[in-house]
Amino acid sequence: MSRKSTAFVTVDFENPGKQSGFIHIPHSPHEDAWGTTRIPIAVVKNGDGPTAIIQGGNHGDEYEGPIVLGEMARELDPTRVQGRVILLPAINIAAVEAGRRTSPVDGLNMNRTFPGDPAGSITQQTSAFVNDVIFPLGDAFLDLHSGGSSLDILPSGIIEPAPDPEHHKRNAAAVLAFDAPLTVVVDNLGERRTSTAASVAAGLTTVGTEMGGGGTVSLEALKICRRGAQNVLSHLGILERSETQPERTEGRDRPVLTIPGPPGYVFASANGVFEGYHPLGTEVRAGQEAGRVHHLGDPFRPPETLRYGANGILYGRRQPGRVVTGNCCLVVATPYEGELP
Template identity: 65%
Template sequence: MSAVSQPRPSSAFITVDPDRNGKQVGFIMIPHSPHDDAWGVTRVPVAVIKNGDGPTVVLEGGNHGDEYEGPITICDMIRDLDPGRIQGRLILMPANNVHAVVAGQRTSPVDGLNFNRTFPGDPRGTITQQIAAYVADHIYPLADAFIDLHSGGSSLDIIPSAIIEPTTDPELHRRNIAAVQAFDAPMTVVISNLGEPRTATAAACRSGLVTVGSEMGGGGTVSLEALEVCRRGVYNVLAHLGVLPSDNIMPRRNDGQLFELPGTAAYVFATADGIFEPFHPNGTAVRAGEPAGRIHCTWDPTRAPETLHYAADGILYGRRQPGRVRPGNCCLVVAAPYRGALS
């Protein structure tokens, strides 16, 4: 379990008892006083399933509100999982960025913030910052492990994959790799978000939690393939961690090869305003300097399309889903074989 530090003062409260055995479903309640509700609250759904002694695992979905496979998987577990099947405790949070989840968009319509760029949050800040602060101050200290379920959302279609969050702690790094490989997704990728420290997984690693991420398809829809990968993967990790019996581990499908996003060269960004035409499907082997796609300005046919190029060798890992682009939009993402240490 992570080291406990004194939580920052907060007006939030919870309607379930994390220490009680059995299954409880309730809310984290954060006082919220917008124009039309003087003494209301924002309700962040949370369930606790506890039985006996064992690890505590937090499962997060709805970090972004347009990513669907993780929340579906977590809600199924809340309804279907018998407490008697587990040894330990699950804290299940299917819609953490709840206002964005209801709106079906990446960022919160209340304050415009990206929940995954707010950690460790601020218990006296905007509503998104307060939710992040409650997770960081009150949920992480209860936990031994954290599973963060993402997809490409509305803007990217990503090969279903399990994600390793880098950490400077060698032992935690080793345990993270083992847990992520247990997920057994079609790809396993190390993603640092270009060193971004404000993500939920970066904060979980700083708290000493074994941390597993995922990217499950995307494109603003529910992928049946990715949903099946997500369900299998979550149960595999829970068995790996000892919360479920080992006979819940499914036969291995992945060959165990690790990939990474090779820094800024992994990304192909739009350079013009227009419509993006990709040249390759996900999973294609590509090379640096090779043409990657074109941007068309269809409202000015006298302008020739602008060609984009890959900056790294590897596998095409993700493609932008909407055709319409502006300068700076991420159009393509390349994953390369991992060159870091495995332990």
């Protein structure tokens, strides 16, 4: 039985040219009896070719994606397009406007709600609309993430594993075409409720990113993100390469890494303030001291020592000093040994 959504859009996905408008999801909180949650969307269509869906703002404290997609919505010339580009610059609009990872409306992390629920809360309805209405229109999906306010991550393209080997190769080829300084295979500890996992389940060629973070806007990550989005559209045949577009290396001579499951994460073992010992990019070893959690309110109590669980490079580092038990403090990435195109 098909899932029925009450959402409606103010663009026509089949019309040629450039359109900008909104996805409206009926929403009736205390302050508004017959209102809607309004999510920006742009569609650029011309000629024949594949459809790429590019999303930003899944987490509202990750800024590079929404900035780059806003630029594309304003500047992308339809005459350069062969196919269709669907832009979702601020898909989790309440979180984007609040600068929060989770929605202030229902407290949910959108990237743990797919495939969503068209009869659920606003976040669940939004992910259901993307899953049920937007994904079936597409051939490829590019989800632009950063580390957010809690993590600083080395800028990288992310390969979402696919169970089918040929699909996995398609994903890897598109991520290598994005041409980030690093490429990392990330399965989110087997989490299947993410947008990229749902995109893979829908059969789309899928590209993820992590573009810095720390709650700031990285100028270098913006450059990588702008260039990478253009590269993926060129890889798909939707855009021809412009004369001003730098030649991509498609990952040649660049490392491909993976997070080796639970040993790749260092979690806080107590409440306190985290002191990390190493900058991003440092080569580390399993068992090596990674940092300490200090008990500032009990200065006579020795700090808790944290250790790495895997060999590799330090890929992600917690940004706020204050931690509670279970917070992710550090992430280690190791060389990927799987097959690539």
